[in-house]
Amino acid sequence: MNAPFRTEAGGRVDRARPLSFTFDGKSYPGFEGDTLASALLANGVHLVGRSFKYHRPRGLLSAGAEEPNALVGVGRGGRYTPNLRATQVELFDGLVAESQNRWPSLGFDVGEVNDLAPAGLLSAGFYYKTFMAPAGAWKSVFEPIIRKTAGLGVAPQEPDPDHYTHRHAFCDVLVVGAGAAGLAAALAAAGAGARVILADEQAELGGGLLSERGATIDGVEASAWAERTVAALRANPNVTLLTRAQCFGYYAQNFLGIVERLTDHASSPHPDLPRERMWKVRAKQVVLATGAIERPFCFPDNDRPGVMLASAARTYVNRYGVRPGSRALVFTADESGYAAALDLASAGLAVVCIAELRAQADGPGARAARAAGLAVHPSTVVTGVSGRLRVTGATLGAIGPDGRVTPGQTVACDLVLMAGGWTPAVHLFSQSRGKLRFDEERQVYLPGVSAQDERSAGACNGTFGIAASLAEGFAAGADAATKAGFAATAPATPDVKGEIVPAGGFHGAVPHHRDPQKVKAFVDFQNDVTAKDIKLAVREGMRSIEHVKRYTTNGMATDQGKTSNMQGLAIASDALGKPMPQVGLTTFRPPYTPVTFGAFAGHSRGLAFDPIRRTPTHDWAAAQGAVFEDVGMWKRAWFFPRRGEDMHAAVERECRQVRASVGIFDGSTLGKIEVVGPDAAEFMNRLYTNPWSKLEPGRCRYGLMLNEAGFVMDDGVIGRLAADRFHVTTTTGGAPRVLAHMEDYLQTEFTDLKVWLTSTTEQWAVIAVQGPNARKVLEPLVEGIDISAAAMPHMSLREGRICGVPTRLFRVSFTGELGFEVNVPADYGQAVWEAVWAEGQKHDMVAYGTESMHVLRAEKGYIIVGQETDGTVTPNDLGLDWAIGKAKPDFVGKRSLTRPDLVKADRKQLVGLLTEDPAVLLEEGAQVAAVATPVRGTPALGHVTSAYRSPAAGRSIAMALVAGGRARKGQTLYVPMANGAIAVTVTDPIFFDPKGERLDV
């Protein structure tokens, strides 16, 4: 197969490795080293996309990251990726690409009717002015239509099979961009001994040097010099070279994000390779060498396929060995346009003529062009092109001394090149919060005052030309290395010959003679923003460039204004009659070019999205068929269904069996903190509402913790192991918060106390054995502890052994039954559990989960922090005033309890609710009202916090927070539901064994 526009020789593609790919279903040949763009051009394919609003046919504008037009979808199935720039897609054998935003086909797109609408109808912001009547039509008619036209590509339809990875990296000098300036900077910095990372978003390092034809460096071609330099850097162990690595963001304290593409360019990558790696680089010093972006011209129909940036055409011929056309017209306002013309001519294209916008056409470029026999017309502009799907010709105009344009000749051509000058890529500098300065002479923004440890070199710093960029790059690299602590000198600058140094440039709309109503001259190609749109925005009062941006959407497309922002600014500045720097720039934000979501997520994916915390006896529960629930990061056994049981049946059985005999429950997730030190009791006094000084070693107490605002924050049973040692338990979810809260007070408020906190949550497996037979189960297993009722009363704690394993044995109950909590070192958790379970079988022991635990505690009226409380609840609201050490002068939260609102009589208080019909179960979260059908807008009295079917009570039970609830006991209230209110009676929130007779046995 033969690509018709491939040059006979030259370029950096590997002609020994032919490849085949498809675009819109048609198969084409290409070479290794091609981009999709270069390969399409080699095959004469110019029409590659459709624009956003008008669906205009679009071709390749550029050869790089700035491409606004050639967005394609690549790949299949889960690997389909929309909106990729053909200029950045590397070719591999079998690549499948398709065009976007067109129907039914790229050549014939129905959406193009938008382009035929009366001129100006769909101008900037028109949608703010219409679609408002009749009311409701926006939602039902207009918005659905607008949404259908939205978007460019199609989102993937299947989950992404690839994976992504991260790496933190550190270096003395990070160099971003590996063109002349970046390579030089890396050489200088590495030469000084600095650890260097050099990153470039392209597949090959060298930047603009790879697109050079005429220039030589130290006697070799520029690209050969680049190769040599890269090889030297690669050989240096202090240098990390990253290709296909876009630096997308510059964050505080010299922290930069780089995303490296690892597999997209390969046809069958190793399956273990991640698709992309995000580098998170902390650099001591940074050199920005990100080059410059060529500006297109804004003239009528400047968007037709075949209208291209001059530098892009140069890249296609020189780097890829592709002729982007046969007959080229070069439209320039910069010396670099001539370099392109010369290169195209030497590649065998006919250069019809060079239209030079500037009045003077006698610079080095023009002289060289004329010497090569090319026609150069000064004061000449392109005022339009012919051809819809591909340029067929261009009309020229002459700028008179008064600035008016008179129509000139029409030339036949299939390529119109634009060389409107260079816009330094200051994105990263600006993101670093450096202050840009406006260079009046060249009318560009350049890096000004730095805010971080960085410097810019080369074209991104306004320094054009290879020689100058090399020199500046060396100096920047040396400076960076020096500042990073290395003795550095810039290497001697190599000898550069034969280059045409970019100089000149133009901003704003190109003048023309045509009826402005009838033509469209594009500023933002992708978003279809025209010069007229920008002028309209200004006319409508959008005086800030930020308003212009948002009203017109200029610069908001996926290229983020790389080719349009400066043009838009120039046109707005003109319309406002204010110089550009006074109009200002919009903000540069990350990313420089779009970055895959998956790359941000990295390995935080699937089950590794968050750690899964399992208890020491998790596997046992799983083997028993437990259903688990997520509590924070923990998996907790929720219930243990037997064959055929649903949750309700399982819970009913579990609860009954606990009360009838005995149950076993995994309490390991409870937070545990060991509070140790001579001032431990005093610390506890200050952090908990309860008094602790008099609690004897070996005894436990229910502790209530408030935040400083007086609201309940946590609770738990706390055992005193020794005068100076407490074993504190917290709620599962509250554990980290409670420890942090304690540390805060300890380190910053109560610094007088000698006490230390150690988290022991995971040290102990906690096996709760609850039920009238609990003692019988444990007795045979426990050594060295008398667990008889007399020796070990309720709320006590002993140390000894169980099954030979050291234990802290608590006699506590969250069920209202006789109960123990066996704490054993976690590695022994499962063995002890199994021993207890085996012993328990003699008593028909049941394993129960968190759901039964909730029911059992609710039957007893025990609260759960986070369920009965919501951060607005005081101890008094819960009826827990008894837990407050009244004699204590202070504790965290005490002062707040006397604030006016916290002592109001009608506060919501915890009560029980019993439905009239015992079979009716209330819904947690349901509201409580005084009447069955409250008038809309009447405040609720409160809400149901817990509701269960209670096997012990033989009916449904509920707890609720109800305004003035304690005084309402006996009253009938209503719980309004969607299908009618449920009548309830207010009761005590204790539904079983109110005297606690089952506990103390």
Place this chain on the structure above:
Amino acid sequence: MKFSALTILRQALAGNLGWPEQWRSPEPKPAYDAVIVGGGGHGLATAYYMAKEHGMRNIAVVERGWLGGGNTGRNTTIIRSNYLWEESEGLYEHALKLWEGLSQELNYNVMYSARGVMMLAHNVHDVQVFKRHVHANRLQGIDNEWLTPEQAKAFCPILNIEKGIRYPIVGAALQRRGGTARHDAVAWGYARGASALGVDIIQNCEVTGIDRDASGAVSGLRTTKGDIRTRRIGVVAAGHTSVVMAMAGVRMPLESYPLQALVSEPVKPIMPCVVMSNTIHAYMSQSDKGELVIGAGTDAYTSYSQTGGLHIASHTLDAICELFPVVRRMRMLRNWGGIVDVTPDRSPIIGNTPVPGLFVNCGWGTGGFKATPGSGHVFAHTVARGEPHPINAAFTLDRFRTGRLIDEAAAAAVAH
């Protein structure tokens, strides 16, 4: 000029040369009856309603930058009213009702799109909390319904409701009247409306000082465009409230945090609604232009930088990719930050201050865009009458003394 399809056609035929400025850009007068500090949505709406409903025409809005350039211009535009406490329900529902007719009211298409806001529950606790909201809302006549995972997926087909995932979806609360609006249009629409009623909107005019007379009452403002005399100031400066209030010697219960958001590249519609997950911290919707609009929680430290850390975007997107696995290959187009002023109870402060003549509307934190019309409406009343509207009566500064907090965070920890 009234906006309509007809005027668009007429103007298009005339080369779009006849469109007037949408709002005037006058220089400040030496004195006004009242000055609103802050030209965000809330400030502009306040001025609009002060002029329209309270007949105050000699008033100004002063804005330090470009109007709408604060959080109004950088928020993820989620609108809903299914809050928990009655006070909040009243305020946000008031706003939602105004949203429903706002385009017509302003003759400016703010693209309020009632596409439904779905909040995902991932565990038992979430279910309890969201059901509590559903019930509370129903009592107040606010729509909010409970969905099974399957119903949630039917509403948003790209949602992953598989059971075996790290945080499976166990249900969702849906407010169908919730949705989004075009944020810039809200600022511009109110500005145009206010300007037409005579309000002076003064951009690039930063307030640098607040003058008080011997009695302590407000007497004027200093700005970068000169001094302005006035006896009534309404501060609606969002992230900068503490800074402005400090000029009057008032300390506030506020902290200003960076809040980031991001958009993807635009794609054809894949998502018909707004989805929020508080438990795994992310939310997403798709704009009419096609980009996915994504956000999460604030950065951890106070800042006025309008930027934030890379790790925040990472955590946001890892959550998004778990909820919607088909978007993992999509790409972030732009990531920005705003500065949100956060109160201890995550509810706004709207009302009088200890300084006579000085009123404040702030503390909307991460979720005030949705309140814009309602907030402006009740604050206009507050500034014009010197006392709060019944709807904002509870949102006092004094509640931090009495303890009468309106704690949306404690109850649900749902942002936005």
Place this chain on the structure above:
Amino acid sequence: MSDATITAARRSPLSAEASSLGGVTLTPGAPLLRLILRGAEAAEAADTAFGADLPRRPNRSATAGERAALWLGPDEWLLLAPESDAASLPASLASALAQAPHALVNVSHRQTAILVSGSGVEPLLNAFVPLELTEAAFPVGMATRTIFEKAEIVLWRTGSAAFHIEVWRSFAPYVWELLEAVRRENAAN
């Protein structure tokens, strides 16, 4: 806690086995006696009783034989010793420290160790650990708490290409699996 009499089966939170791939070896650590010692005033007495000087410099460790003391905070050390010391060391430390205010807490089962070694160990860990791990920045003997993606660990460099990770038991499988995943990636490179 004298563990001499314990017959109950012990179960480590990590079921994985040691393996090497792409130049990196991952090994689940053997059981250790682990003590958290708090209280700056107790350090001196602890030096002798423990047999290794507790490091006073931030983020350092000290070793003596099979015992190691890791500085975790200005008054906080993680003491590691062989299982066989479990019978005697806690008690002898406690009595040696009786006069100085302190806290000594046994956390032997709270956490477990993952040993990572081999030539590719730095980039492997840097997939998740945000600290610079070159020997210059993180020399042999340095130890610190830090972050491992969404888990917290103690990272201790025991050799020029060897690290000892201490991680709370329920986070251990997460850390292990992530290390394993990136090890595979790096090996494919």
Place this chain on the structure above:
Amino acid sequence: MLLIRCPVCEMDRPELEFRYGGEAHIARPLDPSKVSDEEWADFLYFRTNPKGLHVERWRHTAGCGRFFNAVRHTVTDRFVTTYKSGEPRPDLEALARKLESAR
């Protein structure tokens, strides 16, 4: 991601290891029962929230575990200094002058 110098570890460490702790030097009243509701509200809720130099608390949670204080510029997020908890609040004006002259 910020880079924060922990004054205890005497190292620059990544933000991920730290927990922010709000404005510093807001002392809890020695005897809360003696202060008025207004004063108590001030302590609980009212903050300087400055645009500029901010004196704030951080805790090196995933490090040495210590709380310490920092002066950070809330516009640039640049840390000016960090110091151990308990040390006196630095003279902000002097720091600001120093910053100015360092430019």
